[in-house]
Each structure stands twice: as structure tokens, then as C-alpha cells.
Amino acid sequence: MSDIQSVLDNLDNAVASGQLLESSRDNIRALLEGSTSPIAAAAITELAGDSSWEELNDRFFKTLAFGTGGLRGRTVGRIVTNAEQGEGGPNDRPEHPCVGTASMNFYNVSRAVRGMIIYLKRYLAEQGIERKPAFVFGHDTRHFSRDFAEFCAKLCTDLGCDAHLFDAPRATPEISYAIRALNADAGVVLTASHNPSHDNGFKAYFNQGAQLVEPNASGVINEVNTITSEAYDALPEGEQGTLHVLSADMDRVYMDDAKSLLLRPDLMQGGEDKTKVVFTNLHGTGGHCIVPLLDELGFEVLTVPEQDIQDGRFPTVASPNPENGPALAMGIDLANEQGAEIVIGTDPDCDRMGVAVRNDTGEMQLLTGNQIGSLMAWYRTKTFIDQGVITDSNRSRAVLIKTLVTTELQRAIAEKFGVGIVDTLTGFKYIAAKLQKYEDAIPADKKGDYRSLSPEQSRNLRLEYSRFFIFGGEESYGYLGTDSIRDKDGNGAAVMFAELAAYARSEGKTLAALMDDLYTEYGYHLEVGKALVMEGADGAAQIKALSASYSENPPSEIDGATVSRVRDFSKDDFEDAEGDTLPKEGMLIIDLEDGRSCAVRPSGTEPKIKYYLFGKDAPSDDLPASKLKVASGLDSLWSALEADAKARMA
Numbered sequence: 001m002s003d004i005q006s007v008l009d010n011l012d013n014a015v016a017s018g019q020l021l022e023s024s025r026d027n028i029r030a031l032l033e034g035s036t037s038p039i040a041a042a043a044i045t046e047l048a049g050d051s052s053w054e055e056l057n058d059r060f061f062k063t064l065a066f067g068t069g070g071l072r073g074r075t076v077g078r079i080v081t082n083a084e085q086g087e088g089g090p091n092d093r094p095e096h097p098c099v100g101t102a103s104m105n106f107y108n109v110s111r112a113v114r115g116m117i118i119y120l121k122r123y124l125a126e127q128g129i130e131r132k133p134a135f136v137f138g139h140d141t142r143h144f145s146r147d148f149a150e151f152c153a154k155l156c157t158d159l160g161c162d163a164h165l166f167d168a169p170r171a172t173p174e175i176s177y178a179i180r181a182l183n184a185d186a187g188v189v190l191t192a193s194h195n196p197s198h199d200n201g202f203k204a205y206f207n208q209g210a211q212l213v214e215p216n217a218s219g220v221i222n223e224v225n226t227i228t229s230e231a232y233d234a235l236p237e238g239e240q241g242t243l244h245v246l247s248a249d250m251d252r253v254y255m256d257d258a259k260s261l262l263l264r265p266d267l268m269q270g271g272e273d274k275t276k277v278v279f280t281n282l283h284g285t286g287g288h289c290i291v292p293l294l295d296e297l298g299f300e301v302l303t304v305p306e307q308d309i310q311d312g313r314f315p316t317v318a319s320p321n322p323e324n325g326p327a328l329a330m331g332i333d334l335a336n337e338q339g340a341e342i343v344i345g346t347d348p349d350c351d352r353m354g355v356a357v358r359n360d361t362g363e364m365q366l367l368t369g370n371q372i373g374s375l376m377a378w379y380r381t382k383t384f385i386d387q388g389v390i391t392d393s394n395r396s397r398a399v400l401i402k403t404l405v406t407t408e409l410q411r412a413i414a415e416k417f418g419v420g421i422v423d424t425l426t427g428f429k430y431i432a433a434k435l436q437k438y439e440d441a442i443p444a445d446k447k448g449d450y451r452s453l454s455p456e457q458s459r460n461l462r463l464e465y466s467r468f469f470i471f472g473g474e475e476s477y478g479y480l481g482t483d484s485i486r487d488k489d490g491n492g493a494a495v496m497f498a499e500l501a502a503y504a505r506s507e508g509k510t511l512a513a514l515m516d517d518l519y520t521e522y523g524y525h526l527e528v529g530k531a532l533v534m535e536g537a538d539g540a541a542q543i544k545a546l547s548a549s550y551s552e553n554p555p556s557e558i559d560g561a562t563v564s565r566v567r568d569f570s571k572d573d574f575e576d577a578e579g580d581t582l583p584k585e586g587m588l589i590i591d592l593e594d595g596r597s598c599a600v601r602p603s604g605t606e607p608k609i610k611y612y613l614f615g616k617d618a619p620s621d622d623l624p625a626s627k628l629k630v631a632s633g634l635d636s637l638w639s640a641l642e643a644d645a646k647a648r649m650a
Contacts, residue, residue: 322354
């Protein structure tokens with residue numbers, strides 16, 4: 001106790017000298033009081049003794065907030081203490097996760113799960129449901145993901161809930177699917193998606209298989225925030241829940257559902273004339289289902305052997321993010337060696353998909369998330385119309401869904417085909433909420449056991465009584481083509497894009513040429529993503545201040561163009577195309593009189609403020625000129641925005 005008191009005195013002195021934030025000191029005290037692990041005290045003592053105040057501030061400046069998506073933070077510190085390193089763990093990770101209230105560790109995972117359990121028990125009771133709550137737990141290949149998942153499952157059973165735990169790493173969309181297939185009440189995926197290897201996270205799902213939205217989001221968040229200790233008392237054995245292990249049987253059901261995304265089986269040639277695809281899972285979970293899926297559907301699938309290895313270090317890439325071109329470099333090399341037509345890559349939890357395609361000069365070309373989504377939206381809408389699924393009598397019920405920061409090219413496509421299009425806020429949970437709305441609109445006497453229906457049966461019901469979801473996506477490489485999953489799905493996206501490649505091949509075109517065809521018909525649209533990265537406690541404060549500045553003092557002129565409209569989603573009320581009010585979000589969309597626009601929002605998962613730049617030109621036979629004109633305009637716009645941001649932070 002005297003050692004701890006000495007540490008506390010040292011912290012007080014550091015606060016007095018301006019080296020340690022008061023919030024950091026208070027959170028350190030709270031952790032020491034609420035943690036049951038001796039590692040916590042040892043790590044704090046070591047960092048304080050070394051005067052590692054910046055590290056302590058980054059670890060403790062806040063309590064990791066349980067947001068509507070769950071948790072995300074560092075699970076390996078910039079400085080790894082001797083206590084955390086211990087005897088080490090697999091793939092060169094420390095033995096123990098990063099100690100800190102702002103870190104992803106057992107302390108915060110315990111709080112999150114128990115808050116969900118408390119809320120869920122009350123929710124079921126209010127619904128008059130008398131049974132144990134049921135959770136589904138899955139995880140990716142990151143450091144501590146398996147440890148956290150097993151911990152969650154044990155905590156759940158100890159506290160009177162049934163737990164379904166996957167036997168090994170699985171893709172996030174399969175957990176979403178399993179929640180619905182098992183009629184579970186909630187689910188959790190231990191993943192930080194495409195973040196760097198030192199991060200991990202906790203994605204929380206509710207009974208519809210989607211991430212939390214209101215009112216359940218606030219209910220869970222309030223319960224989590226009341227918990228300040230990781231200690232808990234297990235229920236008597238007779239009141240505890242049961243652990244169920246999910247394995248290949250669930251994979252098979254999920255994969256069979258994914259196969260239904262294939263619209264034209266006739267495109268699969270078989271024999272020696274198969275469409276050749278290179279796939280890489282970037283050391284993550286994607287290969288578990290994508291490789292057998294594409295093989296069963298008639299594609300020739302090649303993988304990158306070095307990246308097949310599931311490894312939380314992601315050793316062959318600087319970032320395990322298929323949005324970044326270098327992540328697909330090894331796949332592109334293999335495609336060039338083997339003459340493959342496309343390269344597909346997925347992030348560690350396989351909810352995002354990036355691609356490279358061969359262009360008319362024979363070179364591999366990266367496509368943006370907006371281009372990938374637009375191609376699939378166009379193809380699936382066109383095919384459903386060609387097949388007579390969408391007709392003149394029902395096309396008003398067919399709909400594409402995108403986020404507000406996703407390309408307006410998809411709006412042009414929807415309008416040309418005469419189908420609906422709906423914009424949501426950023427986050428697939430909002431697309432999922434629309435899918436639930438469409439499901440709920442089907443009359444009960446017609447719907448029956450909706451989750452047991454075939455894709456064709458559910459589609460027919462939605463076309464007759466509700467709205468048929470053709471396709472949805474967001475610019476950040478997330479796509480969905482079915483309502484049986486309520487999150488972005490890298491597995492399904494791979495199936496849809498591989499079919500698109502087979503279609504282009506059947507037309508004697510490259511996918512790059514097909515993309516240019518869309519630009520020629522619908523107008524050239526260009527979107528550029530930029531970000532200002534600000535890490536740690538100081539960075540969080542800068543992001544908050546900069547975001548507030550845009551809201552309080554929006555620009556009236558940018559890059560010599562007058563601002564024609566500012567939409568502040570943090571203050572003003574907005575309705576979508578269906579008349580639903582959008583929730584408040586810290587995002588600003590600025591439209592310029594010359595047709596350019598930009599959106600500004602702090603990232604919900606990374607220490608950055610994100611900028612989305614949009615430019616377009618009318619349909620033209622001179623596509624190269626349009627591309628040059630629009631690109632130049634956005635380059636100039638970013639220079640102006642960057643200079644403005646620096647001035648605001650000065």
C-alpha cells in the first residue's frame with residue numbers, strides 16, 4: 001500500500017508541474033481501485049517511475065467510451081512495460097494487454113460485456129420474455145482477440161447468459177448472420193477492423209444482427225458507464241448459462257446464403273476457361289469462406305501464400321487495409337505472374353473489400369470504394385431489371401442505399417433506372433436500420449418466420465409489401481447485397497465482384513473499361529478522401545476543437561468559390577428520402593457554387609478528422625478531359641481546405 005501511495009504522490013506532483021493531466025491522474029486512481037489485476041499496478045508504477053508522462057496521458061486521459069459501435073483502442077502500448085511483456089505471447093505480442101482506462105484490455109471489455117448483459121436482461125423482462133439471454137461471440141486474428149472472446153463467453157455464462165462462441169477467427173459478417181440464424185439477443189466481435197496491429201476493439205450487435213442504434217444504444221451505453229470495476233460475482237452454478245461452440249456447420253449455412261448473391265450462374269464457364277481471381281486476406285479471416293465460396297461457384301482462385309497466414313502483426317503490410325494500394329501489392333504481383341483478371345483483398349475481420357482490376361493496357365489498376373460500389377450497384381440493378389425481377393409495376397419499391405459521403409454517381413444510376421435511392425449517415429448500422437424497417441413493413445400474416453425464408457421468397461414479399469433492397473454500400477469499401485446480414489460483408493462482396501468480373505469478360509471488356517462506360521453515360525464523378533491525423537490526448541483535443549470550429553464558424557468561401565449551402569448535421573434537423581429524421585452527427589457538408597463539395601467529420605474509430613471531396617462533370621464524349629478538369633479542381637480544393645484547417649488550429 002505504501003508503494004501505491006508513493007506512486008499516487010508522484011502522480012500528484014506530475015499534475016502540479018503540468019506533466020500529467022488531471023483526468024489522467026483521476027482515471028489512474030479509478031483503475032487502481034477497480035482493477036483486479038496486479039499487472040495494472042505494476043505497469044503504472046513502472047511508467048510513473050520512468051516519468052513516462054506522455055504515455056500515461058495517452059493511456060488514461062479518458063475512459064474508453066462505449067459508443068454506438070462499441071469500443072476501439074490500443075491493446076499494445078507505445079511503451080510496453082516489463083509487467084505487460086511478461087513471458088510474451090504468440091506472434092511477438094506482450095503477455096498482457098495495454099493497461100489504461102483509454103485502452104482495449106480486460107478491464108474495459110469486462111465493463112462492456114456486463115453493461116450489455118444488464119441492459120439485455122432488463123430489455124427481455126420488459127418484453128415479457130422469460131429465458132436466458134443469448135450472445136454470439138466472434139473474433140479476428142488480432143493480438144488478444146481470442147483471449148477477449150473467450151473471456152466474454154465465460155463472463156456471459158457466469159452471469160446467466162447462453163454464449164455461442166466461434167471455434168476460431170471468423171469474419172464479422174458471419175457473426176451478424178449467426179445472430180439472426182440462431183435468434184440470439186446480442187453479439188460481439190473482437191476486432192479493430194482495418195486499424196493498425198496495436199489496436200483492438202469490441203463491436204456490439206443487437207438482436208437483429210446489426211450494430212446498436214437508438215434507443216438500445218443509449219440504454220447499453222448508460223449501463224456500461226455505471227461500471228467502474230472489472231470485478232464481478234458469478235451466479236450459482238444452476239443459474240449460469242451454457243457455452244455452445246460454433247464451427248463448420250454455421251460456416252456452411254452462411255456460405256450457402258452467400259451463394260444466393262450470384263445472379264447469373266450462366267456466366268461461370270467452368271473447365272479451363274474459368275475467371276481467374278487472386279485473393280488475399282491480409283493475415284485476417286477472409287480466406288476461411290471466400291476461397292471455398294469462389295471455388296464452389298466456378299472461379300479459379302489463387303491466394304498469396306505469405307498472407308494466408310493468420311497473424312496479428314500483419315507482417316507483410318504496413319497497414320492491413322485494402323483501401324491502401326500497397327496492401328494489395330503482393331496480390332497484384334501474383335496476378336501479373338498468373339494472368340489473373342482481378343485481385344481481391346479483405347481487411348482482418350473481412351467486412352471491407354478492396355480490388356485491383358486489369359485495364360485495357362494490361363496493367364493492374366486499383367479501384368476506389370466508390371467505384372467498386374457503383375459498378376456493383378449498376379450491375380445488380382440492371383440484372384434484376386433484365387431478369388424481370390424489377391418491373392415497371394414494382395420498381396418504385398426497389399432501392400439502393402448509400403451513405404451521405406458516398407458518391408453521387410450512384411444517385412445518377414438509380415434515377416436512370418427509375419429505382420429509389422436513400423442516403424444515411426456514415427456507418428452500416430444505419431443501412432441495417434433501413435433493412436429492419438423494410439422487414440417490419442411486411443404484414444405479419446404474410447411474413448411468417450421471415451429469417452427462414454429463401455432469398456427469392458423474402459425478395460418477393462418486399463417487392464409486394466415493402467421495399468426491396470438491391471444493394472447498399474459506403475465509400476470506405478463496405479458493401480452488402482442481401483438483407484440476411486445486417487453489416488457490411490467482405491465475403492458477399494467478393495462473390496458479387498467476382499460475378500461482375502465474369503460479366504465484363506463475357507462482354508469482351510475489362511472492368512476498368514466498364515467503369516469508364518458508366519462515367520460516359522452518367523457523368524464523371526470523382527471523390528477524394530483526405531485526413532488530418534492527431535493522436536493521443538493532445539490530438540483528441542485538437543480534433544474536438546477543429547470540429548467545433550467548423551460548426552461555429554463555417555466558411556463562406558473556399559478556393560475562390562462561394563459556399564452555396566452548409567449542412568450541419570450536429571445542429572440541424574434533416575430527413576432522408578423516405579421522410580425519416582436523421583440522428584445528430586458531428587458532420588458538416590459544404591456545397592460550393594461551382595459544383596464541388598466537401599464533407600468534414602471526425603472519425604469514430606481512428607484519431608483523425610476526415611475530409612471527403614466531391615467533384616463531377618456532365619456526361620461527355622471527352623472523358624480524359626473531364627477527368628483532368630475534375631481532378632485539378634479537387635486538388636485545388638484540398639490545398640485550400642488544408643490551409644484553412646491549419647489557420648483554425650493556429
